[in-house]
């Protein structure tokens with residue numbers, strides 16, 4: 001006898017599960033800062049159920065990994081790499097934005113010379129990637145990847161267009177809030193940290209099991225950039241500011257790092 005196909009969860013199902021997990025966290029005395037990293041085992045994030053690690057991380061010899069891991073030379077990073085609107089025959093479609101901030105350690109000291117890499121969907125919410133085939137247009141003037149090095153005061157700065165939200169099939173009618181993926185390289189590939197930056201006021205925050213898998217509301221807030229009108233350039237681009245804190249109580253959530 002054939003097993004009945006599993007029903008695809010609705011947004012209502014996922015939202016109810018998110019609310020139940022948040023209530024459980026509150027009920028068991030969760031306080032700000034207590035659980036600032038994402039939960040790997042987070043059932044509303046359906047598409048991670050069979051692929052999230054279930055065993056403790058294994059330690060590897062960092063020196064051995066460095067023999068085959070990617071590396072970069074500072075001379076390879078061109079200042080134009082930080083302009084995601086450049087490098088094509090025309091201007092990309094969308095709201096032009098400046099995204100800047102500082103990379104800081106636990107004591108608020110700047111982390112200089114860091115390779116920051118970003119990747120994102122275009123203004124229509126489509127990645128230039130083989131696996132993204134949803135019916136939103138590609139933009140011939142936008143690739144969606146950039147990089148830069150932090151300056152002496154830890155500052156990075158990108159010029160890009162605001163990404164659109166996109167569907168992702170975690171459940172029926174699932175949409176990701178608009179976001180930009182960030183990678184902070186460290187001094188070697190084994191230190192690389194990856195995270196996502198969001199935009200203020202996104203109506204999809206409450207519905208998104210990836211964003212909500214960071215159970216501590218204060219930690220979630222640290223992933224949301226701040227609109228900064230002083231950064232906004234007249235007739236040109238709106239400005240967003242977002243700092244990345246690598247350690248300590250105010251640490252930015254990063255994939256694969258757990259308390």
Ligand SMILES: [Fe+2]
Pocket residue numbers: 121179181
């Ligand atoms: Fe994404």
